[in-house]
Amino acid sequence: MRLEAQHLTKSYRRGQTHFNAVYNACFSLADGAFVSLIGRSGSGKTTLLNMAIGLLSPDSGEILVDGNNLFSLEDRQRSDFRNEKIGYIPQGRSLLGNLTALNNTRLPFHLQRRSGDSLQKARELFIQLGISHLENSYPKELSGGELRRVALARALINSPELILADEPTSDLDIDTAREIWELFSRLNAQGVSFLVATHDVELSRRGNAIWQMHSGRLTLEAG
Numbered sequence: 001m002r003l004e005a006q007h008l009t010k011s012y013r014r015g016q017t018h019f020n021a022v023y024n025a026c027f028s029l030a031d032g033a034f035v036s037l038i039g040r041s042g043s044g045k046t047t048l049l050n051m052a053i054g055l056l057s058p059d060s061g062e063i064l065v066d067g068n069n070l071f072s073l074e075d076r077q078r079s080d081f082r083n084e085k086i087g088y089i090p091q092g093r094s095l096l097g098n099l100t101a102l103n104n105t106r107l108p109f110h111l112q113r114r115s116g117d118s119l120q121k122a123r124e125l126f127i128q129l130g131i132s133h134l135e136n137s138y139p140k141e142l143s144g145g146e147l148r149r150v151a152l153a154r155a156l157i158n159s160p161e162l163i164l165a166d167e168p169t170s171d172l173d174i175d176t177a178r179e180i181w182e183l184f185s186r187l188n189a190q191g192v193s194f195l196v197a198t199h200d201v202e203l204s205r206r207g208n209a210i211w212q213m214h215s216g217r218l219t220l221e222a223g
């Protein structure tokens with residue numbers, strides 16, 4: 001899958017003034033890429049990621065998925081696209097409080113008709129991520145790093161082509177962070193693409209390109 005952004009702009013209002021959270025961003029993310037998105041807090045990384053997968057509408061500009069305009073799709077088709085192709089690990093807490101860790105992970109599997117066994121798949125992911133003992137815990141009973149790994153399992157349940165991760169290692173200890181890097185590298189070697197917003201220098205070194213946000217402006221560099 002090729003994901004392209006053309007001249008994306010999104011502005012917000014703060015007090016009496018408008019400012020551009022993202023201004024005129026263009027990129028092309030090829031199959032198998034591993035891109036790190038860096039930039040200071042408030043530079044627009046999350047805003048860019050949310051537009052890239054159609055969760056947030058830009059004020060202007062387009063997102064093309066294999067040449068097709070994402071925002072010309074119906075809401076339902078856009079959700080289906082995300083559910084089938086994208087694994088998103090949002091910044092901050094994103095699990096549903098009334099479901100166990102395991103059922104949070106299984107949920108995206110059941111948003112569409114699929115064959116296979118979500119329970120077995122979720123359990124395999126929990127083993128890989130070292131969180132099997134947390135299957136029946138609820139989000140409020142988990143630490144930041146544990147929540148992050150459950151969100152990662154949830155992002156992987158439908159075997160996505162592209163993973164968008166927003167600060168995936170920000171609340172992890174160094175050993176757990178390293179396991180996440182290894183897992184990302186392994187998945188990337190299997191053909192999964194990555195676009196990862198991160199302050200983690202070691203993680204961004206693993207990528208094959210570094211994109212930088214600076215006050216809403218995106219510049220692309222080779223890694």
Ligand SMILES: Nc1ncnc2c1ncn2[C@@H]1O[C@H](COP(=O)(O)OP(=O)(O)OP(=O)(O)O)[C@@H](O)[C@H]1O
Nearest residue numbers: 012013021039040041042043044045046047048091
């Ligand atoms: N819904 C919103 N309404 C108004 N302003 C917003 C909104 N969402 C984001 N912003 C502002 O847009 C700018 C970019 O925010 P964004 O969350 O994209 O930054 P970021 O690079 O992800 O930062 P961080 O590294 O802290 O996560 C910030 O100044 C933020 O305050």
Ligand SMILES: [Mg+2]
Nearest residue numbers: 045046091166
């Ligand atoms: Mg952010």
